[in-house]
Structures are given as structure tokens and as C-alpha cells.
Amino acid sequence: MEILNPAPSTLYQIIPPEVCFSCDVCCRFLEADSPLAPIFTETEGKKVVAHGADPSLFQPQTDGSSAQIQLKPHNDFYICPFFDPETSHCTIYPMRPLDCQLYPFALMFSEDGREVVLGVDTLCPFGEAHFESAAFQRHIRDVIDFVESEAVTAQIIANWSLIGDYQDTVKIVHTLTQLTDATSATHP
Numbered sequence: 469m470e471i472l473n474p475a476p477s478t479l480y481q482i483i484p485p486e487v488c489f490s491c492d493v494c495c496r497f498l499e500a501d502s503p504l505a506p507i508f509t510e511t512e513g514k515k516v517v518a519h520g521a522d523p524s525l526f527q528p529q530t531d532g533s534s535a536q537i538q539l540k541p542h543n544d545f546y547i548c549p550f551f552d553p554e555t556s557h558c559t560i561y562p563m564r565p566l567d568c569q570l571y572p573f574a575l576m577f578s579e580d581g582r583e584v585v586l587g588v589d590t591l592c593p594f595g596e597a598h599f600e601s602a603a604f605q606r607h608i609r610d611v612i613d614f615v616e617s618e619a620v621t622a623q624i625i626a627n628w629s630l631i632g633d634y635q636d637t638v639k640i641v642h643t644l645t646q647l648t649d650a651t652s653a654t655h656p
């Protein structure tokens with residue numbers, strides 16, 4: 469697979485679209501109130517609502533800025549309301565939130581809750597299969613640079629509910645010191 473060499477502060481997707489279209493992990497959830505349902509920053513939520521999304525789908529989070537999307541039932545599980553299960557496409561793809569753009573990377577607190585870390589979710593089959601490859605290791609470094617850029621870190625601090633609880637399926641690749649310092653008061 470040929471990987472372009474984008475600027476380090478640009479978030480790009482390393483997983484080919486055809487791989488995601490034939491995978492059944494993303495955008496589907498086991499519980500109606502799954503804590504893994506996507507979080508939209510205030511700006512992202514307003515943009516999607518301005519394009520016609522129902523504002524009542526956005527559940528305000530404790531940071532006072534972000535909102536988690538309300539999932540809808542589909543067969544015997546739940547899906548994001550912006551997911552089209554017929555085509556496996558995200559209907560708001562160009563406006564999908566940072567939370568979704570990052571996946572299979574996850575922002576979360578460490579197991580002891582003292583640090584904010586970045587990890588790769590082992591539930592993503594592509595991430596698991598390619599984790600050790602040079603291309604994926606380079607991608608990890610680029611995602612770290614992106615998340616640690618001034619603008620993105622500021623966006624996460626303002627919407628700190630984007631930082632999820634520890635998940636043991638996520639392989640930690642980096643401790644985010646600036647986010648750890650910024651959130652120590654809200655998550656002691």
C-alpha cells in the first residue's frame with residue numbers, strides 16, 4: 469500500500485475505504501446508551517444541525533460544550549443515526565466529528581485515571597493486522613503530532629468529554645502530557 473506523506477498536523481485516514489465498507493465494526497453499537505457513541509464538539513454539532521440534523525439527537529455532555537449522539541435501534545443492535553446500513557456509508561462523512569475521524573485511534577484516560585493517553589483500538593481488524601508495519605507506525609507518529617498540535621489540543625480541552633474512560637481493548641501508544649495537565653482538575 470502506498471502512503472502519501474502529508475503534513476504531520478493533517479489527519480489522514482490510512483485505512484482504504486473499501487476495507488471499511490466491508491467491515492461491520494464502526495458506527496454500530498451493542499447498547500442504546502453506549503459510551504462509545506460519537507461525541508461532537510460544539511462547533512461540529514452546530515455544523516451538522518445547520519445541515520439539517522435534528523438538534524434533539526445531541527445529548528449535552530458534562531464539559532458544557534460537546535454532545536453525544538443518540539443512537540437508534542437497528543435489527544438487534546444500535547447504529548449512529550448518520551449511518552446508512554444499506555451502503556455502510558456515513559451520510560455526513562465530510563462533517564463527521566473528530567471522534568470518528570480519529571478512529572481506530574482513541575483518546576482516553578489511563579487505567580488509573582491519571583493520564584490522558586492515545587491508543588489504537590484492537591477491535592479494528594485493519595489496525596490489528598497492520599499495527600507493526602512501518603506504514604502504520606509512521607501513521608501513529610503523525611496522529612500523535614496532529615492531536616498534540618496547538619489547535620487540536622485546544623479543541624479537545626474545550627470539549628474534554630471527548631476523552632473517554634479507559635478501555636482494555638485499546639493499545640496505548642502515547643501519553644498526551646498537555647491534555648493530562650489540562651484535565652487534571654476535571655478528572656482528578
Ligand code: SF4
Binds near residue numbers: 489491492572594
Ligand atoms: S473497525 Fe477499522 S476497518 Fe472496520 S470500519 Fe472501523 S476503521 Fe474501518
Ligand code: SF4
Binds near residue numbers: 495
Ligand atoms: S458520524 Fe458517521 S462515522 Fe461517525 S459514527 Fe456516525 S455514521 Fe459513523
